[in-house]
Each structure stands twice: as structure tokens, then as C-alpha cells.
Amino acid sequence: MSTSDRNYDDFASVIPVIEGIDNGRVLGLVAAEFERYKERTPKSAALLERARKHLINGVPTTWHSDWGLPYSFYVDRAKDATLWDIDGNEYIDFNLADTPAIFGHSPDNEVTRGIADQLLNGGLTTMAPTEDAVVVSELLAEHYALPYWYITLSASDSARNAINIARSVTGRSKILMFNLGYHGTCDETLCWRPRPGHDVVHRWSHLRPGIDAGAYTSVAEFNDLDQVEAALRNEDVAILMSEPHLTDGGFTYPIEGWHEGLRELCDRYGTLLLIDETHTQTAGPGGLTREWGLEPDLFMSGKCIAAGMPVGVIGMSEDVAKRYGALLNEGDPSAMGGCMGQGTTNSANAICVKALRLSLEHNFTDATYAKMNANMNSIERGMNEVIEKHGAGFRTDRFGARMNISFLPERAYDAKYALQGIGFGGLHEYWTYYCLNRGVLFIPFFNMIITSPYHTPDNCERVVQLWDEVIANLFDR
16 A cells, blocks of 8 residues: 555544445444344443443443444453453453453463462552562563563553663654554654654644654654655654564564564664553563564553553663663762652552562463463454455454454455454444444453463354354345
8 A cells, every 4th residue: 555545534434335245234233233132231221320420421431332333332350361341241351451461361370369469468559669679670681681660550541651762872852663653642643643644643632732743753654764864864753663564553564574674773863762562462471582682772561561460561672771770870969869850759659569479470371361262262263264254355364362353365475454444334333342242341442362371172162153144244145
């Protein structure tokens, strides 16, 4: 696809047209699922009316209102790979909170019991660090081959802090990211270029009126090294931020030599390279950084890293750590942690650091990932058999325990093609809500499936069965 075709803000251009599928009829199927959903969730509907008196849109965070449903259901409890709403509906959870709960909801194991013990006997937070922090740094260095680490409040907090570290070390202000990339909720990364030749803008400009996004953020297309070099050539970019592959709008795979090219260009122009593995921890105990042998200057992750507790991490190379440490030790009294914006009162609190240690020791193991991958193997095999059975031009792609479904036939190396493959405009919505109403929960934004160690063969077979039904219904067979 040429750059002239990359018009991301024209919603109609990302709705795929599939031979044999009537999009208008599919939207009718979606509407029917909405009515079925309302019939199944009357208690959630009633609680919503109460919640609206003091919560905007009836939920405590905007994240909870992004389902695209008539209203969000409210959760009663969750255990292992199962979730129950307040109406008593039971769901096999393949969403897993969009990654934080990939190791299960409150499993009866060493991690859960250890967190509970810390809560009851070790304290929630203290001003001084615990030995757990030292052990965590050793475990992180072993997993990701970066020697120095910071612990933050979340993946978004890690992104913000990593940007500040890079600015301090390089003396530069700008960042470079990729269109449709996602690195949390810091202002610098909530930017995009809607179409070629357009200025870089905030995705939701009404939240940042009068602020020029292009003053501190550059945006290039993923897999376009020429655009990357053009952005770095002025030597004013402190940090290039990238996932191993793009995940937030379907899967966009790197072309051959992509990561080697990024490394070479960053070295040439003095820019620090950050790899964000917040979503790709499902690939294995060392993420794709270890699996692909990536060599970042900075590394960040969060979500599942501490078994779902709100924790983020930042890894640094020897060189970056020495340069940053020298700045911290200059003796300037204004260099106190709070004044620098690096770390806050609750950062690296005792209970979150305990959770991080326990998760790295017991979750990030080959044995745990073997269970997760076995479940995904079953789903992948079954769904591909269904695609072949129906002769549908769809595909599945997966890294470890994370799968993406595309309603287009080719592997995506272009971010817009990946976005089109989601099937907005009916296909994605029907698949998601058909399954939700039949007790299987997926992430509502994209066609992503995550498997935990606690899913069963029957759970996996249920996904395949529903996939068969959905494809048949889409083609009206």
C-alpha cells in the first residue's frame, strides 16, 4: 500500500468489503445482539441509572465505557478464567482485562497467597525500599538482558518516565512513534498523522486545546525506514518508541530487517531506542525482546508484569543508566525525585513490588507459558479449520498466547491493512457481541484472544464452535 492510501481518519475506508457478505444485513444481526444483551443484563441496566448520578457515563473510568454496547455490564466476581456479572451471567474470559490478567483471576497459587500475606503482614507502602525490589531488578535483568531498572505505577507511567529519561540523557525534546502505535496515556504518545502530508495532531485534540503536538512528537509509518530516517536526521529526537509489532489496531508484522534498521538508524543519529512490551508479554517469559534478540536502550512494560497489580517497569542499558545516574548525582538540590517527576509517593510500593517479584518467579516461567500456548494451539488449529471449511478469506495470527483475527486474507505489514482487517462496520461487532451473549468474552476493541493457564479444552472448543456459527451467519448459510 502506498503512503497516499493511508487515510486513517476516513472511517469508511477501513470497513472491509467481503464478497458474499451483505454489510447491511450484518448490521441488522448486530442490532439483534444488542437487544439480546439488554434482555440478559437488566440488573446492570438498573445499576447504570444509579451510577449516572455520580459517575460520568455510569462508570469510574472512561476505559470502562469503551465497549460499544448499549451500556457496560457490571462485574460481580472473577476467578481463574471465568467472570460473572451481577445478573448471574457466566463468561469464559478470553479478554483477561486486555492483558493484565493473562495468568488468571485470583488463582489459588503462590502469587495470590503471597500478595495476601504482604497485605496482611507486610504493609501496603513504605518510604524506604524492600529487599523484594532488589530481587525484582535481578529477575528483570535475567529476563530481558538489560542491567538497570525502575519500577513505576503503570505502563503509561513507564512511558512518561522513559521519555523524561531519554530527554535528560540526550538533551533533546522530541519523540518519534509510529502511526496507530499505542504507548499508554501520556500526551506525547496520544498523537497520530491522519493522512500523508497532514500535521501531527493529538488523537483527541479537544483534551489539549492550543497545544501543538508536532512540537514534541514526530510520527512515521511502521515498516518505513525512509520515514524513520527523515524524522531522525535533524538529530532532535530523544527517543524512538516502538512495540516489537503493532498490536493496538490488529497485528502489523515487522518486515525483514526492520528492527536491525531501527537499531542502526538510532545509533547513527544519537536517538535512544525504546521497545514497549506491554502487550507482547504473551509471547513468552522474556517477551519478543528475548525471542527476537532485540537490543533496546530502554524497555518498558506493565499490565500483566505483576499479575495484574498496577505496576510498570523501565529497563535501561548500561550506557543509558550511567549517563542518567551521573545527572542524578550532580548534587543539585532540585534533583529530588518528586521535583524531577520521576517516581511518586506510591511508586514501587511494597505490595506492588511483592506482586512483581512473585509474578516473575512463578508466572514468567516456561511451564506457565506451555499451558497458555497449549490452549492457544487448540484454538488456532480449530479456527483455521473452520476458515478452510467455509472457504472464508479470513486469517488468524498469533504470538504465543495472544491471537489476532483478521477479516482479510493477507498478513498485515501495513498498519492500515491491519486496521481494515478488524472488520469495523459490522463484522467485528457481530463476532464480539454474538460470543458475549453466549458466554464468551473477548476484548471489545479488536479481534484479540488471550489464553491463560486456566482455560480448559472445553473452553477452547467453545470458541471454535462459535467461530463456525458466526462465519455461517455472516455468509447467510
